[in-house]
Amino acid sequence: MQQFILSSDVMRSIMKVVHQVAKYDVNVLLTGESGTGKELLARIIHLQSPRAQKPFVPVNCGILSGLMFEDKLFGHEKGSFTGAIRREKGCFETADKGTLFLDEVSEVPVENQVDFLRVLEDFRFLRLGGNELIEVDVRIISATNKDLKDQVKKGLFRQDLFYRLQVVPIHIPPLRDRKVVIHKMVGHFLDQLATTYKKPKPTVTPEVIDVFCHYDWPGNVRELRNLLERVFILNSGDAIGLEQLPSDFLWHFEELPAMDLAEVKRKAETRAILNVLNRMQGDKERAAKTLNISPRTLRYKLNRYGIKVDLKGNLLS
Ligand SMILES: Nc1ncnc2c1ncn2[C@@H]1O[C@H](COP(=O)(O)OP(=O)(O)O)[C@@H](O)[C@H]1O
Ligand SMILES: [Mg+2]
Known part of the structure; x- marks a missing residue:
């Protein structure tokens, strides 16, 4: 099982909420910048829930619209449109008895939001081209890196859908606001990398941790993980010091020359x-x-x- 690194008070209190909500089929809305760990947390909620043995199905709501969106979520019957050569299940059916993770839920096209809300209310729908009402039992966890309330105000997201999704809101703060975890995360990711690549785990000098703590990490935990992977792969030594960090990363700390x-x-x-x-x-x-x-x-x-x-x-x- 994937480990979720806490090491900060905010994250520990988030975990308390997670333990509570995992037991019940309550809708959870995870918010936070990209790379803060929303999907990982959704998986953890699923694994701590009574549905753990059933599928966890992630779906990115931002890539499709109109009929394509409905097809992806609700599936279709054979012959329902050109190219529909056989019956195909949608995400709702695949996730039956398990958890459906609606990623980037702010991007559900406005035109699809009404139907979507209806399904989220009674979990019954028709496949495209079908007339048999399908009923599923899924638990909904959604995530967004946008301010959904703001999207509602702008008329881009239906208010009723918003309230439906965020029965329990959980906000994951950006990495720059919980820098105390960096040290532990570095150790955790290097352990993981050592196992994955079957290479000894290097030590990390205090200067590197210090530099990491002075950086803003716009890509959050994902950026930290990717940087470590790059350094881990490219170096054969048993220690990671400042010299081992890539120059395009170190540039963030150099004073800019005057550029009048x-x-x-x-x-x-x-x-x-x-x-x-x-x-x-x-x-x-x-x-x-x-x-x-x-x-x-x-x-x-x-x-x-x-x-x-x-x-x-x-x-x-
Ligand atoms: N607290 C954490 N502990 C361990 N790994 C984490 C943590 N938060 C994020 N990660 C890792 O960082 C990467 C990005 O996380 P992800 O859940 O995809 O972020 P998001 O969905 O918010 O963009 C993944 O590899 C994930 O496993
Ligand atoms: Mg994500």
């Missing part, structure tokens, strides 16, 4: 003007033409940037 745009422009224009003047042997008319500016503009820029050239177009300093 006016200065950048002055330097680039000066270089171009000198180059052209030099090639045109100091002929300002022709240089202006090549630079696609008027001779007047060229004179102005020479003045303004303090560029002085001799008759042959060489820089006089």
